[in-house]
Amino acid sequence: MQGTAGSGTESTTPPAAYAPSDRTVPTRSADRASYDRELVHSILDEGYVCHLGFVRDGAPVVLPTLYGRVGERLYVHGSTGSRPLRMTGQADPGLPVCLTVTHVDGLVLARSAFHHSINYRSVVVHGIAHDVTDPEEKRVALDALVDHVVPGRAADARPANRKELAATAVIRLDLDEVSAKLRTGGVNEEPEDYALPHWAGVLPLRKGYDTPVPDEALAPGTDVPGYLTAL
Amino acid sequence: MQGTAGSGTESTTPPAAYAPSDRTVPTRSADRASYDRELVHSILDEGYVCHLGFVRDGAPVVLPTLYGRVGERLYVHGSTGSRPLRMTGQADPGLPVCLTVTHVDGLVLARSAFHHSINYRSVVVHGIAHDVTDPEEKRVALDALVDHVVPGRAADARPANRKELAATAVIRLDLDEVSAKLRTGGVNEEPEDYALPHWAGVLPLRKGYDTPVPDEALAPGTDVPGYLTAL
Numbered sequence: 302m303q304g305t306a307g308s309g310t311e312s313t314t315p316p317a318a319y320a321p322s323d324r325t326v327p328t329r330s331a332d333r334a335s336y337d338r339e340l341v342h343s344i345l346d347e348g349y350v351c352h353l354g355f356v357r358d359g360a361p362v363v364l365p366t367l368y369g370r371v372g373e374r375l376y377v378h379g380s381t382g383s384r385p386l387r388m389t390g391q392a393d394p395g396l397p398v399c400l401t402v403t404h405v406d407g408l409v410l411a412r413s414a415f416h417h418s419i420n421y422r423s424v425v426v427h428g429i430a431h432d433v434t435d436p437e438e439k440r441v442a443l444d445a446l447v448d449h450v451v452p453g454r455a456a457d458a459r460p461a462n463r464k465e466l467a468a469t470a471v472i473r474l475d476l477d478e479v480s481a482k483l484r485t486g487g488v489n490e491e492p493e494d495y496a497l498p499h500w501a502g503v504l505p506l507r508k509g510y511d512t513p514v515p516d517e518a519l520a521p522g523t524d525v526p527g528y529l530t531a532l
Numbered sequence: 533m534q535g536t537a538g539s540g541t542e543s544t545t546p547p548a549a550y551a552p553s554d555r556t557v558p559t560r561s562a563d564r565a566s567y568d569r570e571l572v573h574s575i576l577d578e579g580y581v582c583h584l585g586f587v588r589d590g591a592p593v594v595l596p597t598l599y600g601r602v603g604e605r606l607y608v609h610g611s612t613g614s615r616p617l618r619m620t621g622q623a624d625p626g627l628p629v630c631l632t633v634t635h636v637d638g639l640v641l642a643r644s645a646f647h648h649s650i651n652y653r654s655v656v657v658h659g660i661a662h663d664v665t666d667p668e669e670k671r672v673a674l675d676a677l678v679d680h681v682v683p684g685r686a687a688d689a690r691p692a693n694r695k696e697l698a699a700t701a702v703i704r705l706d707l708d709e710v711s712a713k714l715r716t717g718g719v720n721e722e723p724e725d726y727a728l729p730h731w732a733g734v735l736p737l738r739k740g741y742d743t744p745v746p747d748e749a750l751a752p753g754t755d756v757p758g759y760l761t762a763l
Contacts, residue, residue, distance in 0.1 A: 354583075354592035360658065387559075397583070410760075451641060457647060500754050504745075511736040511738045513734070518732075
């Protein structure tokens with residue numbers, strides 16, 4: 302029933318969760334799976350690199366690459382000569398891909414080797430990647446790719462010129478067949494293992510930034526922009 | 533000619549570099565590719581999670597998972613019910629996979645949107661995953677998986693018992709068709725862009741650990757082990 306009433310906004314409200322499919326229901330640890338749209342978006346938006354999987358000559362290939370999100374669409378870009386982008390442009394109706402983003406949040410040390418684990422959050426997207434040919438969609442996607450690395454940066458850089466646009470391919474993957482999976486919290490143990498003398502607990506990973514290193518040719522007095530210090 | 537002379541050591545010395553193959557020579561940025569064995573090992577050993585790609589019903593699947601390295605062999609483990617592990621056990625001679633590990637080291641902000649990039653180090657391994665059935669190899673692999681998360685931990689945890697071993701599948705992927713790819717250093721610019729007023733440089737990412745969070749049921753006085761404080 303969502304999105305059917307005229308709300309005066311320009312787009313309809315998507316459902317709060319993605320519909321599970323055969324490919325997005327895990328065979329194991331189903332309690333760790335989530336289809337919550339906001340959670341999926343937050344995990345995607347926090348990552349820098351996705352791992353893009355495709356099939357070449359019958360065998361899997363997994364490559365790390367930058368990505369950006371615009372609403373319910375993910376974008377990946379690269380040289381027009383790069384393999385998955387070239388394959389997408391040549392495939393009809395597109396290239397079957399799997400795009401995965403993972404954050405490692407902590408190391409979980411149990412008293413038993415068996416219950417060692419990590420705390421993590423991941424998103425897996427299945428679908429067909431399509432070549433982006435519309436110039437306006439391509440422009441929006443490229444801005445999203447830059448802003449994904451540093452929010453606010455796209456407005457503070459020279460936009461791609463005609464030659465650069467021609468050298469850059471962009472592919473789109475819709476967020477449709479999507480799931481998140483996460484482990485949080487402390488240690489699981491077998492009841493009889495609590496008496497063992499081994500230290501047990503979680504070692505959280507910390508992520509942050511070091512001091513920005515300015516380009517040597519930067520004009521003296523060029524301040525570090527606010528969107529960087531805000532990180 | 534390496535590894536042919538009797539050196540008195542128990543194993544022969546592997547070549548200093550992996551041999552490139554059609555799949556490990558990139559179509560783009562070939563100058564960023566490396567086949568150096570020590571570099572490959574160091575990138576693999578620094579990661580917590582790999583992204584394992586395989587083909588299911590003709591479509592790619594990319595899942596994050598823990599891994600461990602023993603010499604020139606990588607190991608992945610999981611429940612015997614997990615899909616890629618079950619598929620490996622059922623496939624003859626094994627399951628074609630692609631295993632990728634990536635570290636993001638810094639955000640590269642150029643004056644032009646086009647030259648934005650990241651500094652990264654990645655390893656891509658192509659090959660056939662095989663089910664590990666030898667009990668001794670399985671034991672060594674499981675220790676390597678625990679020690680990969682925290683070096684030294686395997687000796688300070690209860691080893692897997694018979695029931696846990698039966699519930700755990702381990703697959704092996706040999707380091708043979710392997711490449712590293714990395715970007716380091718500063719900003720690339722078009723000569724005419726140096727006059728632009730935008731800040732440019734590299735924002736290094738920092739990785740570290742927060743204070744360990746002990747399990748609530750830990751016996752009072754149980755010290756944080758040295759292999760954790762060493763991190």
